[in-house]
Amino acid sequence: MQRGITDRMPDVDEPRDDSAGDAAENERGERIAKVLARAGISSRRDAEKLIAENRVKLNNKLVTTPATFIQPGDMLTVDGKLVAEAQKTRLFRYHKPAGLVTTHKDEKGRPTVFEKLPKEMGRVISVGRLDLNSEGLLLLTNDGELARKLELPSNGWIRRYRVRVHGTPTDRDLAALAQGVTVDGVRYGAIEAGLDSRQGANSWLTVALQEGKNREIRRVMDHLGLDVSRLLRTAYGPFQLGTLPKGAIEEVNPKVMREQLGLKSEAAEQRAADRKARRKPAAEA
Numbered sequence: 001m002q003r004g005i006t007d008r009m010p011d012v013d014e015p016r017d018d019s020a021g022d023a024a025e026n027e028r029g030e031r032i033a034k035v036l037a038r039a040g041i042s043s044r045r046d047a048e049k050l051i052a053e054n055r056v057k058l059n060n061k062l063v064t065t066p067a068t069f070i071q072p073g074d075m076l077t078v079d080g081k082l083v084a085e086a087q088k089t090r091l092f093r094y095h096k097p098a099g100l101v102t103t104h105k106d107e108k109g110r111p112t113v114f115e116k117l118p119k120e121m122g123r124v125i126s127v128g129r130l131d132l133n134s135e136g137l138l139l140l141t142n143d144g145e146l147a148r149k150l151e152l153p154s155n156g157w158i159r160r161y162r163v164r165v166h167g168t169p170t171d172r173d174l175a176a177l178a179q180g181v182t183v184d185g186v187r188y189g190a191i192e193a194g195l196d197s198r199q200g201a202n203s204w205l206t207v208a209l210q211e212g213k214n215r216e217i218r219r220v221m222d223h224l225g226l227d228v229s230r231l232l233r234t235a236y237g238p239f240q241l242g243t244l245p246k247g248a249i250e251e252v253n254p255k256v257m258r259e260q261l262g263l264k265s266e267a268a269e270q271r272a273a274d275r276k277a278r279r280k281p282a283a284e285a
Helices: 019-028 032-038 042-054 142-152 171-179 216-223 252-259 266-284
Strands: 056-058 076-078 093-094 135-141 159-166 181-183 186-188 192-198 200-208 227-236 250-251
Touching: 032 042, 032 056, 032 076, 042 056, 135 142, 142 252, 159 216, 171 181, 171 192, 181 216, 186 216, 192 216, 192 227, 200 216, 216 227
Parallel strands: 135 227
Antiparallel strands: 056 076, 093 135, 093 250, 159 200, 159 227, 181 186, 192 200
């Protein structure tokens, strides 16, 4: 199968259950949104936007509906560019420095995370984002479907941070965050926050949360009268920043990735597909 490239970044999708359509999908091929996500082009939701904007063609014909299925040998293009065959799923740990935007192209011309990555990595997308002034662990993958899975709140994965604030938080204020807090009409879920140390007018906190809404920690700390001067993510679920140097990137061992994410190896998936194919004639007899 041939496929292309676009610079769209995937958004975090809402949880959805796709199991009901799996059997039908196996018969008709792969859904186009899933193909684009697996190729790292976009999330499923953004794939629908690409189709609505008349940017996707299948075998040189304009795709007009997300209810389109792709068969082996089909030619799929986005913006006139062939979509490359989905590669073996890879996951990377990246120590993002402050001062980089987590996007492929920035309308303000600011330096981006992806400009700093080695060219030989090929195209990857981020699992969630870290804002311009935040640093630390950022997961990257070449598989849009995997990125979507890792971003879902239903995973219950904890994001951990080291946060330096100007001011002196009280134990009472920090403890209250465990019940959640509403700031400017936005409800944030439970946040675990503890005071580690004080250095003059500054304090270091350890913060853990599940939701990871946009600028959540900065807004909540501001609500408590604390100004965040440094924010470093140290863990995303089971994956740790560890001693990875600033600006460095390291691939997660494929076996470790599968174990942590509950994924099957490609060989195991192929064996399962072969067993299913062997059972099918008997079931139809």
